[in-house]
Amino acid sequence: MWHEPECRNLSRLLIGTALYPSPDIMRQAIEASRADVLTVSLRRQNPADGGGEQFWDYIKDLGKRILPNTAGCKSVKEAVTTAQMARELFDTNWIKLEVIGDDYNLQPDPIGLLEATEELIRQDFEVFPYTTDDLVLCTRLAEAGCRTVMPWASPIGSGQGLLNPFNLTMIRARLPEVSLIVDAGIGRPSDAVRALEMGYDGVLINSAVALAQDPVAMARAFAGAVESGRLAYEAGVMPKRDFASPSTPTLGTPFWHGANS
């Protein structure tokens, strides 16, 4: 995503709009996060209750880019149809593609995900696939035409952080040209720092902020985390050593009496 000129300056934090204690806290948290991209969804709603228009007006007023999702879809057909509906409703060809293969841990169905991705790219969508941290699947998604791939850190809403850093590191190393966003499982700002330090281009969070005791303060913490992690990646982290190496110069050490004294 950040490879495209118009997206170069977008925040590396993408944030969801669900689970906040109130709409006003959601708005404050989004502003504090400094995110430029918000995820939203589509659901059945009763027109007598406003039919989602109030929420949509609220989101539109924030002036952010919208990344609709296909949350809850379990088949290729459902996901493709939901994406088409989202394109009309939100007036964007961006879609966070979810094809869920397991109800218990909301793990993506890799086969359905790839199939739906190929179909949606044929229909000129910009597909942001939510995927497991499987290197080969991520590679196939990139080959299908995804410019951004979003492997999970751990199951959605679990807050367990980066359960398999090796897999994430390998995906980063093997797909240097693809924008990679860690989506799902981030629980604390240090998880975000770590993902960015590893060279991930961004993180997508929701529960980590919305379910914090103070969502607005936590949003601010995440804003700092992605900035810090990205700076660290660009700065280049020092290599690990097995033994201590003094940082204070040894020359002129006080009270030194020589090796044999």
Next chain:
Amino acid sequence: MIELTLNGEAGQLAKPMRLDEFLADRGFHGRGFAVALDGDFVPRSRYADVTLRGGESLEVLSPMQGG
């Protein structure tokens, strides 16, 4: 009477009805929703071309919070 399903709930119509008229009748006004008919997306520009004749399943979705 003809039967159809709207957002998972069974309903009835006295006679076949155009989709745009049906939606207005059920309170869906403005642009804050999108429609699928029997699992296929129906673009807004085609609402007036589609007639509900019974047995259809409609999904009418609106913006919602999401992660």
